[in-house]
Amino acid sequence: MREFLLTAAREALLLELQEASQLPERLGDAFVTAASALLNCQGKVIVSGIGKSGHIGKKIAATLASTGTPAFFVHPAEALHGDLGMVESRDVMLFISYSGSAKELDYILPRLEERGVILIAMTGKAHSPLGQAARAIIDISVSREACPMHLAPTSSTVNTLMMGDALAMAVMQARGFSEEDFARSHPAGALGARLLNNVHHLMRTGEQIPRVASGCRVMEAMLELSRTGLGMVAICDEASRVCGVFTDGDLRRWMVGGGTLEAPVTEAMTPGGHVLQAQSRAIDAKEKLMKQRINAAPVVDERGTLVGAINLQDLYQAGIL
Structure with missing residues (x-):
């Protein structure tokens, strides 16, 4: 039985692959006309089909909608009982029927022609x-x-699905549809989190920002490290511009080297340090932190003023993976 099942499955796959392999040769003027109609559509693309064609049609409509072409699926039976009212003259209908002679077409085609x-x-x-x-x-x-x-x-449903994908991908690229556009259609997904979130959306603000003045002592910076638990403290001048960063590692090196807690923090800090821009993309910020092998950094605005702080854990929790 095992060999029988595997043989039957292989035969099915090979037959479907053989049929699908002929599809690229069928692309020509008719495909260009279809794609151009979708590109120039001033309304909606309405996908319709019955039976297995309808199931594939729902997927094609969803793919079109998520890649920049407003589209939805209408079942032919529902179309004949009121849903044709959603179809306007500026729309395009993509109807899927292998035989091309579904009974519903007897009623649908004249209505489409009228409009x-x-x-x-x-x-x-x-x-x-x-x-x-x-x-x-x-x-x-x-x-x-x-x-x-x-x-x-x-085999015919595989062909339908593949031609639908080919149509959607051709139109998507002709529109110049980008990753950012795709993310806007999927704001709750992982791609949306990566591309739509900027640092200022995720950073810690207010009392959560670890900061001390540049005139303070190492003791005060150490206490601030302990208070916020971010592993980093921003050292700021009177204008709230970041002039350095004091980290757990800086503290250890300072103490091992014989430094005292009463010394100015400017002697123990890392001058300048690594800072992130509030308007930069969160995914870019994550990559910068990982490249520099640091866990956290201050966040500054376009004037260099401290406005927040962020660490890798904040980014991971927001889905920036």
């Missing part, structure tokens, strides 16, 4: 009613389904 809606067909039958009514046809035909009975849509 002047651009129709793009994903079908395996170019001469079907769907193919004849469409401005452009994306060919998803297969010589053979992976189903041994040639009944269950398998």
